[in-house]
Each structure stands twice: as structure tokens, then as C-alpha cells.
Amino acid sequence: MTRSGAGRWRSRIATALLLLPAAAWYALLLLVPLVILIVFSFGGRAPEGGYLPDFTFANYQALPTRSTAFLNALWMATGGTILCLLVGFPLAYYLATRAGSQRTLLLVLVVVPFWTSFLIRTYAWLTILGNNGIPAWLESLGFGHVVLLNTPFAVLLGIVYNYLPLMVFPLYVSLERLDKRLLEASKDLGAGRWATFRQVTLPLCSAGLLSGVILVFIPIMGEYIIPALLGGGKVFFIGNALVDLFLQSRDWPLGSAAAIGLIVIILTAVTVYLRVGSRGGQTREISLL
Amino acid sequence: MTGSSSPPRRAVDRAGKWVDRGFRFQAAALYLFLYVPIGLVVLFSFNAGDRTGELRGLSVRWYQRALDDPFAMGALQNSLVVGAWTSVIATTFGTLAALALQRIPRSVRAVFDAITYVAIIIPGIVIGIATLIFFVNAFGWINPQLAAIWAAAGLGAAPKIGTGLHTIVAAHVLFTMAIVTVLVRARLAGMDRSLTEASFDLFASPFRTFVQVTLPQLRPAIVTGALLAFTFSFDDYVIASFVAGPGKPTLPMYVFSSIRRGITPEINAIAAMVLTVTVTLLIGVSLIYRRSSRVAAAQRAAELADAEVTEP
Numbered sequence: 277m278t279r280s281g282a283g284r285w286r287s288r289i290a291t292a293l294l295l296l297p298a299a300a301w302y303a304l305l306l307l308v309p310l311v312i313l314i315v316f317s318f319g320g321r322a323p324e325g326g327y328l329p330d331f332t333f334a335n336y337q338a339l340p341t342r343s344t345a346f347l348n349a350l351w352m353a354t355g356g357t358i359l360c361l362l363v364g365f366p367l368a369y370y371l372a373t374r375a376g377s378q379r380t381l382l383l384v385l386v387v388v389p390f391w392t393s394f395l396i397r398t399y400a401w402l403t404i405l406g407n408n409g410i411p412a413w414l415e416s417l418g419f420g421h422v423v424l425l426n427t428p429f430a431v432l433l434g435i436v437y438n439y440l441p442l443m444v445f446p447l448y449v450s451l452e453r454l455d456k457r458l459l460e461a462s463k464d465l466g467a468g469r470w471a472t473f474r475q476v477t478l479p480l481c482s483a484g485l486l487s488g489v490i491l492v493f494i495p496i497m498g499e500y501i502i503p504a505l506l507g508g509g510k511v512f513f514i515g516n517a518l519v520d521l522f523l524q525s526r527d528w529p530l531g532s533a534a535a536i537g538l539i540v541i542i543l544t545a546v547t548v549y550l551r552v553g554s555r556g557g558q559t560r561e562i563s564l565l
Numbered sequence: 566m567t568g569s570s571s572p573p574r575r576a577v578d579r580a581g582k583w584v585d586r587g588f589r590f591q592a593a594a595l596y597l598f599l600y601v602p603i604g605l606v607v608l609f610s611f612n613a614g615d616r617t618g619e620l621r622g623l624s625v626r627w628y629q630r631a632l633d634d635p636f637a638m639g640a641l642q643n644s645l646v647v648g649a650w651t652s653v654i655a656t657t658f659g660t661l662a663a664l665a666l667q668r669i670p671r672s673v674r675a676v677f678d679a680i681t682y683v684a685i686i687i688p689g690i691v692i693g694i695a696t697l698i699f700f701v702n703a704f705g706w707i708n709p710q711l712a713a714i715w716a717a718a719g720l721g722a723a724p725k726i727g728t729g730l731h732t733i734v735a736a737h738v739l740f741t742m743a744i745v746t747v748l749v750r751a752r753l754a755g756m757d758r759s760l761t762e763a764s765f766d767l768f769a770s771p772f773r774t775f776v777q778v779t780l781p782q783l784r785p786a787i788v789t790g791a792l793l794a795f796t797f798s799f800d801d802y803v804i805a806s807f808v809a810g811p812g813k814p815t816l817p818m819y820v821f822s823s824i825r826r827g828i829t830p831e832i833n834a835i836a837a838m839v840l841t842v843t844v845t846l847l848i849g850v851s852l853i854y855r856r857s858s859r860v861a862a863a864q865r866a867a868e869l870a871d872a873e874v875t876e877p
Binding site: 287291292294295297298299301302304305306307308309310312313316363366367369370371374375382384385386388389391392393394395396397399400401402403404406408437440469494495497498499500501505514515518519522523531532535538539542546 | 584585588589591592595596598599600602603605606609616619657658659661662664665666668669677680681683684686687688689690691692694695696697698699702703735736738739742746796799800802803806807817820821824828832836839840843844847851
């Protein structure tokens with residue numbers, strides 16, 4: 277196909293125009309602010325709050341004062357991801373291999389909560405875990421006074437409840453694609469259930485497993501609502517520290533340093549994911565639905 | 566041979582039955598876990614009493630109360646406006662970007678893809694902070710300029726640009742647009758190129774090819790993207806709490822601050838209404854989908870039959 281130079285230029289300009297709105301949006305609202313965030317993180321705090329031009333590492337040196345938030349987020353994101361995996365895997369396996377004719381309906385029932393309000397799903401537990409809920413019930417059974425709300429347990433429960441669909445879906449997709457004949461072959465070759473699971477099923481669905489882990493881990497790291505509602509200020513994450521630093525105490529430089537810390541953790545997780553994913557030689561996928 | 570192998574085989578089958586029951590029990594327990602809390606919210610929204618936790622007869626008075634509450638309804642309206650604008654802008658620009666990405670050099674595309682994924686994976690809290698920083702700086706620069714221009718023109722007090730619903734939309738578009746781009750790109754990758762080529766061979770203009778061939782094939786991705794954009798926007802609390810203007814809260818902001826003051830059945834009623842609308846919308850869209858895909862399948866079958874008949 278021969279095209280005139282003018283035609284090619286017109287086509288290039290058309291492409292650039294198509295890309296322009298998205299590019300402008302990313303540049304102005306994401307890239308420039310991230311650069312500003314880095315600059316701020318080396319700056320000083322103005323007396324009335326906000327930012328004062330400076331170059332200092334003081335904010336990063338002050339980060340350990342917020343280490344509780346970082347450690348809480350890290351261990352609960354890890355624990356929550358493992359719990360989602362332990363709870364979600366059998367369900368995904370059941371849906372993919374044994375659910376039969378009800379499979380579509382059951383799958384839809386897993387996805388529906390994901391489309392409903394996150395805030396409502398979290399706050400639903402407030403009543404259940406609150407003093408009129410399960411604790412009152414346990415007390416009437418003679419278990420004594422039990423506190424469930426505002427504990428790490430409540431936050432972990434909220435995490436599993438909210439993020440379970442995100443774990444089940446990629447797992448289901450990879451298990452559903454799995455060639456069932458391989459399982460039969462493994463059985464015919466004398467492997468037991470556990471051996472088949474460990475040596476055939478698990479390796480073949482590792483791509484879905486990795487997607488599920490990363491899809492759950494990253495948003496939990498940046499979680500704000502669950503610790504705010506179910507942790508009640510006693511169990512708080514980086515997100516809660518950031519809201520405090522930016523909106524309440526208005527210490528923007530320290531807040532910027534904490535935000536950079538969160539971004540670094542997340543980018544590290546993504547890098548590990550990409551490395552592990554490509555080493556397995558399997559197709560990577562990020563499935564949103 | 567058969568005699569010796571049949572007893573252990575039966576034993577395995579029995580174990581299989583128990584494994585099956587175990588899976589079923591676990592699945593049932595999980596569905597209860599997923600739906601009981603939501604069900605309780607709906608149940609307590611019909612509470613005749615004043616407190617959540619103890620049910621004292623059924624009534625719809627909290628729904629009445631919620632619908633008469635000007636703050637709740639104002640917040641609902643704000644959320645609908647923000648969600649609709651976010652959905653329209655994100656779907657348009659996200660789709661345009663996906664179409665353009667097909668036609669640019671690989672190196673540029675890799676950079677753009679990386680930025681798109683960053684926009685998706687970055688937590689809402691960071692998006693809230695980043696957009697807040699942008700708006701504070703932008704308004705700090707624009708407002709004095711406006712004031713200078715207005716003063717020079719002798720128009721009196723200049724309009725001041727500040728945060729509001731528009732800033733929430735801008736922040737929501739940032740990540741929902743990226744989601745639309747990813748969905749549409751996935752669809753484009755799986756698209757049948759021969760149809761586009763056939764359209765060109767039949768002398769259709771690029772625009773006509775796009776409207777009549779490309780767009781219908783992209784429709785599922787675009788509809789899903791638009792729905793996701795609306796849902797995420799309608800549901801978002803964190804980002805909105807950073808960039809919302811004074812006195813213009815979204816529904817999640819209203820609900821969140823109400824919860825902080827204590828749970829009332831009125832909040833349960835609002836939650837139940839939101840849930841009902843969401844689920845109804847979902848069912849509606851999936852029905853439309855199913856019907857359109859069935860119609861398309863029937864059409865294709867008819868065309869195939871037609872082709873076979875006309876062929877000698």
C-alpha cells in the first residue's frame with residue numbers, strides 16, 4: 277500500500293488527537309503529582325501546615341514513627357491474602373469442577389457482592405461484631421465478655437469478606453481452563469488425590485493463583501475504609517496514617533514520604549509478581565471481572 | 566482381577582463422596598458468609614424500632630425518613646451526577662486511547678501501557694493525594710491570573726475556581742479511564758481483522774468502517790467499561806473525601822460520616838435501596854447481553870443457512 281506523505285501525516289495527527297485526552301489526564305493528575313510528591317517528601321513542613329521548600333531526609337528518617345501503620349498493613353495484607361487463598365481456593369475448585377448445572381448461578385453469586393457498595397459491605401459487620409451482635413450472643417451462652425470490634429480479627433474478617441471475590445475469580449478461570457484429562461492421567465498413573473493436586477492441579481493453575489494474590493494484596497496494602505470502620509482507630513493502616521497526615525495534621529512532607537513508602541512497597545510486589553509469573557513461562561493475566 | 570480390585574475401588578468412591586460433601590459444605594458456608602451480613606442490613610432497614618441489632622416489628626418508616634432527608638438525597642444526587650459524568654468521560658477517552666494505541670510505535674505503546682497499569686494498581690488513597698496536590702497547585706496558579714484578568718478588564722470580583730463535583734469526576738476518570746482502555750484493548754486484540762479488511766475492500770470509508778464494523782464488535786467491552794466506571798465512581802469514598810468541595814458530599818461520604826456518628830436504621834434503608842438498584846441494574850444488563858448475543862447467534866445462523874442455500 278502506497279500512501280502519500282500528507283496522508284500519513286494526517287493519520288499520525290489523528291492518532292495523536294485520539295491519545296491526547298488520556299495522555300493529558302495521566303500527565304496532569306498522575307505523573308506531575310507523583311513528581312511533586314517526591315519533591316515534597318524531601319521538603320519541610322510549613323508552620324501552618326502544608327509544604328516549605330527545603331532539602332532534607334528528615335521525613336524519611338521520621339517514617340519509623342509511623343512504623344505501626346506500615347507493619348499493620350504489611351502483616352495483615354499478607355495474612356489476609358493467605359486467608360483469601362485458603363478460603364477461596366476450595367470454592368474456586370468446587371465451582372470449576374463439581375458445581376455442574378448450577379455453576380453459572382453460583383459464579384454470579386460470587387461476583388455480585390463485588391459490584392455492590394464496598395462501604396455497605398464493610399459496615400454490615402459493624403452491627404454483627406458490635407456489642408449488640410455476636411458478643412452479646414456469646415455472653416448469653418456464658419462465654420463472658422468478648423470484644424470483637426476494633427481488633428485485628430475484625431479487620432482481617434472485613435478484608436476476607438471484601439476481597440474474596442477478587443481471589444476466587446482468577447482462580448476459577450485458571451481451574452476451569454485446566455485440561456481434566458491430565459487429572460485422569462495422573463489418577464491412572466497411580467497418583468493419589470493429594471499428589472495429583474500438588475503435582476498437576478497446583479502448577480497448572482499457578483497463573484490464576486498469582487493473579488489472585490496480587491489482585492488482593494495490592495488493594496489491601498492501600499486499604500483505608502476497613503481499618504477505619506472495623507479497626508476503630510486501634511488497628512490502622514498506611515492509608516489511615518496518610519489521611520491523618522494530609523487532611524488532619526497537614527504534615528504534607530511526612531505524608532509524602534509515607535505515600536512514597538506505600539508506592540515502593542506496591543511496586544516491589546508487582547515486580548516480584550512479574551518476575552515469578554514470567555519465570556513460570558505462563559501467560560500472565562489481570563482479570564478485572 | 567475384578568474381584569480383587571472392586572473392594573478398594575468402592576472405598577475410594579466412598580472417600581470421593583465425602584470429599585464432595587466437604588466441598589459442598591464449604592461452598593454453602595461461604596455463600597452464607599457472603600450474603601448473611603448484606604441480608605441483615607436489608608432486614609434491619611425494615612426495623613420498626615430505633616436501634617439496629619434488636620428487631621421490633623417491621624415497618625418502612627426508615628425508608629420514608631431517608632427519602633425525606635434532604636442531606637441524604639442531595640448526596641445521592643451528587644453521586645449520580647459524578648458517576649454519570651465519570652462513566653461518559655472515562656468510556657470515551659479510554660476507548661479513544663485504546664484505538665490509538667493500536668497505531669503507535671511499540672516503544673511509545675509500552676510506556677503508555679505501563680502508565681495505564683500504574684493508574685489502575687495505585688491505591689485510591691494515593692490517587693486522592695496526587696489529585697489533591699494537582700488541584701491545590703493548579704488553583705493556586707489560576708485564581709490569581711483570573712483575578713488579574715478580571716481586574717484589568719474592570720469586571721470586579723473574579724470567579725474563584727475551587728474543588729467540587731468536577732474535581733471528583735476528574736480524579737475518578739483517572740483510574741476508570743485506564744480500566745476502560747485495558748478492557749477495550751483486550752477486545753481489540755481478539756477481534757477478527759478480516760471483517761475490517763472486507764469493509765475496506767468494499768470501499769467503506771474509515772469512519773463508516775469504524776461505526777459499522779469495529780464499534781459493534783467493541784460494544785461488550787465498552788458497556789462493561791462504562792458500568793465499571795460508574796460503579797467504582799458511585800462507590801468511592803476515599804478519593805472523594807480528598808477532592809470533594811465544601812458542602813457537596815457524595816453518598817458514600819454521607820454514609821461514612823453518618824456511621825461515625827452511630828448506625829441508624831435510616832442508613833440501613835439507604836444501603837438497602839442502593840443494593841436493590843445495583844442488583845437490578847446488573848440483572849438488567851446481563852439480560853440485555855444474553856438477548857443480544859442470542860439474536861446475534863440466530864442472525865449468524867440464518868446468514869449461514871442463506872449462504873448455503875444460495876450457493877449452487
